């Protein structure tokens with residue numbers, strides 16, 4: 044017993060100094076790790092917001108975007124948090140009553156006021172971009188288009204957001220910002236991955252934008268847009284075809300048929316049994332067709348369907364000019380287009396129409412898609428109406444035309460083949476945000492995509508904490524070893540004297 048007590052007394056671990064040093068060492072290490080973890084803990088998220096109004100030819104939509112407040116200069120992801128469809132037609136339809144154009148936006152703007160936290164209102168940028176409907180109105184009657192903008196501006200300025208202006212986007216901007224949106228949402232830009240082309244089908248115009256290895260912008264420079272994003276250079280081919288949106292293309296196809304003479308138009312793009320009385324003035328009230336108005340036409344004509352896909356496609360082809368091309372290759376109407384290079388995302392009316400027709404799956408062979416559409420177009424109008432009692436009649440009547448137009452535009456217009464058709468994906472949203480030009484437009488105007496790759500911390504938070512902890516433990520072990528001279532010298536067989 045006395046020998047044991049003697050050993051205990053000789054054991055330096057039991058001296059007050061070593062106990063104090065050990066305790067201080069442990070406390071210091073725990074403090075180091077705690078401070079490191081607390082200092083680098085992610086802060087509670089605060090968000091910033093941006094609002095874009097897409098004043099399209101057929102309707103206006105409001106989008107609210109949100110991103111982490113700390114990271115607006117590059118690393119944070121911008122996401123769509125809310126969208127609001129403005130009731131009524133597009134703002135260009137209010138040419139004869141501009142005040143109504145401003146009023147029409149009020150409901151969605153009030154919704155935005157509710158959705159964006161009050162303390163962020165004043166710093167939230169608000170943009171309005173108008174597309175082909177206003178482009179056409181501006182061509183036809185610039186005074187009327189200015190009045191519409193004035194009314195819209197007055198209405199928007201009444202709200203507490205940071206109003207940044209309302210303007211008409213050029214076709215190039217519309218196409219290229221659609222491409223930016225799709226590739227930003229897919230994380231292709233930041234990672235420098237191969238990009239996705241963008242196909243947008245609106246009511247009054249349609250856009251095609253893609254990067255092609257054989258296009259450097261020298262042939263037809265007006266189709267070239269260059270971007271430097273996250274340290275990568277992109278040379279984008281883009282073209283917007285005014286009048287080739289779904290509604291104006293239908294107008295042009297109908298106008299082509301009504302040239303045959305007044306009276307009845309028997310339209311293969313409409314279902315058998317479909318019949319409506321339509322107004323010539325309304326049909327020709329657009330710069331896309333106004334020069335074709337027949338002399339002395341009666342006020343109305345009878346528009347009836349006979350549902351024939353092949354005949355419909357023939358009529359649609361008549362609105363494309365495939366003969367003039369002064370470049371090495373063209374899509375149509377003498378417009379240069381380099382070799383297609385996929386993949387492609389097709390959105391807006393491409394999606395609405397192909398989704399309704401159950402044809403969004405592009406692994407279905409193109410010939411089968413055409414067969415299905417042929418059967419659909421030949422289905423009597425009564426039957427179609429009975430099968431879809433809840434779909435807006437205007438849309439329902441036009442799906443045969445719209446589906447045929449989409450296939451004709453893609454294959455005959457842009458030269459997609461049976462093989463490259465499967466490179467197209469019909470999409471509505473990407474990770475919860477709508478595909479369209481609005482997000483790309485806002486990212487550009489707020490400088491939220493840097494030209495150079497952002498400096499990211501060398502380690503993620505979890506990696507950082509693990510490394511600090513491991514180093515702390517190593518220091519502790521080293522510390523223990525540094526006390527080695529003080530360790531008791533125990534032999535295997537202690538001799539008890």
Ligand SMILES: O=P(O)(O)OP(=O)(O)OP(=O)(O)OC[C@H]1O[C@@H](n2cnc3c(O)ncnc32)[C@H](O)[C@@H]1O
Nearest residue numbers: 099100101102174175245246247248288391392395
């Ligand atoms: O780009 P622009 O040409 O200015 O036109 P927009 O922006 O108004 O055009 P949208 O993409 O909103 O719509 C394209 C077309 O699709 C139509 N559309 C919208 N929703 C639809 C649906 O559910 N089914 C069928 N068509 C639809 C709409 O009326 C237009 O003719």
Ligand SMILES: [Ca+2]
Nearest residue numbers: 099174245391
């Ligand atoms: Ca549009």
